[in-house]
Amino acid sequence: MATGGVALRKIRFILLQNRQGKTRLAKYYVPLEDSEKHKVEYEVHRLVVNRDPKFTNFVEFHTHKVIYRRYAGLFFSLCVDITDNELAYLECIHLFVEILDHFFSNVCELDLVFNFHKVYLILDEFILAGELQETSKKLCNFWSAIDSFLFKQWLKNMQSETGILAGGDMSLQRVLIQGVDMFGKRIGFLKFTADVYDKATGKKVPGIVFARGPAVAILILLDSEGETYAVLTEQVRVPVGRLILELPAGMLDADEGDFVGTAVREVEEETGISLNLEDVIDLTAFLDPTTGCRVFPSPGGCDEEIGLFLYKGKVEKGVIRQLQGKETGLREHGELIKVHVVPYEKLWRTTADAKVLTAIALYEMAQRQGLLPPLNS
Numbered sequence: 001m002a003t004g005g006v007a008l009r010k011i012r013f014i015l016l017q018n019r020q021g022k023t024r025l026a027k028y029y030v031p032l033e034d035s036e037k038h039k040v041e042y043e044v045h046r047l048v049v050n051r052d053p054k055f056t057n058f059v060e061f062h063t064h065k066v067i068y069r070r071y072a073g074l075f076f077s078l079c080v081d082i083t084d085n086e087l088a089y090l091e092c093i094h095l096f097v098e099i100l101d102h103f104f105s106n107v108c109e110l111d112l113v114f115n116f117h118k119v120y121l122i123l124d125e126f127i128l129a130g131e132l133q134e135t136s137k138k139l140c141n142f143w144s145a146i147d148s149f150l151f152k153q154w155l156k157n158m159q160s161e162t163g164i165l166a167g168g169d170m171s172l173q174r175v176l177i178q179g180v181d182m183f184g185k186r187i188g189f190l191k192f193t194a195d196v197y198d199k200a201t202g203k204k205v206p207g208i209v210f211a212r213g214p215a216v217a218i219l220i221l222l223d224s225e226g227e228t229y230a231v232l233t234e235q236v237r238v239p240v241g242r243l244i245l246e247l248p249a250g251m252l253d254a255d256e257g258d259f260v261g262t263a264v265r266e267v268e269e270e271t272g273i274s275l276n277l278e279d280v281i282d283l284t285a286f287l288d289p290t291t292g293c294r295v296f297p298s299p300g301g302c303d304e305e306i307g308l309f310l311y312k313g314k315v316e317k318g319v320i321r322q323l324q325g326k327e328t329g330l331r332e333h334g335e336l337i338k339v340h341v342v343p344y345e346k347l348w349r350t351t352a353d354a355k356v357l358t359a360i361a362l363y364e365m366a367q368r369q370g371l372l373p374p375l376n377s
Contacts (some may be wrong), residue, residue, distance in 0.1 A: 029130030217249035
């Protein structure tokens, strides 16, 4: 593995010890007996703790050398070949500490003691078979992914009563994080593969996952002078390369689970219309409980689950004219949104947005079965 253009050879072992000599992490990449390991840990600790701070952070150790750095009361030590580049390994130690600090949010010794299994997992992603596998700070994001709401929610769905792991017929053997997209300081999207096997056949089932979490959309119907209108937003959608007319919609923030509040907030941001929470109807709540009362637009590749809501009210004709063509959205976030108002009877032919078509189906069936409350003024 190369870092900064410098070839690095095999690491013999890595130790993490406190000032009292307690070894908090030890990973050996060469075969040693237990007695030899204890001797090595004792000698390395005595070597680095008693070394004068004025000296360099690398010292000969038998026929090899130890490179170490001290962080508060912890010593991180690597044993490498005598001809290896010391400065490169010093940077590698610092990067490993940065990854731990990012993952544990200000790491301390107790984090390493009580989460040693996570520390070893991170180390195995960083160093494998004595060779550096990753020299980028992006590894911090990958380990944040494992601890993120998106990943935990996906795993929760897998293990739920209706999840594919619940019956014991399937087994999850490995997850490989392939990509992380950050929205500021939080994780927005995850891309990973999951190795899930059918126990009866031993065959692996398709398991490529694009995780973006739950979202909401709202069908706004406005009655004016005997005609019903639907409010849509026009947005640039780069993935499909087109301008799309769609329902006002948005993603839930973190794990707050406030579907109705998010729907109302998105409507105000994207259309300028202020709605009361109590006037919004959850259309997906009419679905059978076994469905989770959410719709999945693309379950073959994406975990997105959408709550579809309805607002229906009466307005003056002037309100319809004011909304038509109105430019809205959070411009500082790149949201270039234009409002469109279309007659409801033409809505199903106006757009290919799956949220619109699903909302129409739920609304029509709920209306046919008398499940909807009276119209709002």
